[in-house]
Amino acid sequence: MNEIAKWLIIGGVILIGIGLFWQLFGRLLPLGRLPGDIVVEKENVRFYFPIVTMLVISIILSVLLSIAGRFFR
Structure with a gap:
C-alpha cells in the first residue's frame, strides 16, 4: 500500500475517533x-x-x- 494512503487512512480513523469521543463526552467537556x-x-x-x-x-x-x-x- 502507498505510504500516503496509509497516512490518510490513519488520519481518517483518528478524526472519526475524535468525532465519536466528542459526541459521547461533549457535555462533560465544554x-x-x-x-x-x-x-x-x-x-x-x-x-x-x-x-x-x-x-x-x-x-x-x-x-x-x-x-x-x-x-x-
Missing part, C-alpha cells in the same frame, strides 16, 4: 463554550469566535504530537 470565547449576538446575526477553545485544543495537540514524535524517532 469545548466551544469556555470562558473567554467571544460571542456577539445581534438581531439577525450571531458571531462566534472560540479563541480560548482553539488555544486549549492547540496545547493538547502540541503535547500529544510531541509525545508521539519521541516514540517515532
Whole structure:
C-alpha cells in the first residue's frame, strides 16, 4: 500500500475517533463554550469566535504530537 494512503487512512480513523469521543463526552467537556470565547449576538446575526477553545485544543495537540514524535524517532 502507498505510504500516503496509509497516512490518510490513519488520519481518517483518528478524526472519526475524535468525532465519536466528542459526541459521547461533549457535555462533560465544554469545548466551544469556555470562558473567554467571544460571542456577539445581534438581531439577525450571531458571531462566534472560540479563541480560548482553539488555544486549549492547540496545547493538547502540541503535547500529544510531541509525545508521539519521541516514540517515532
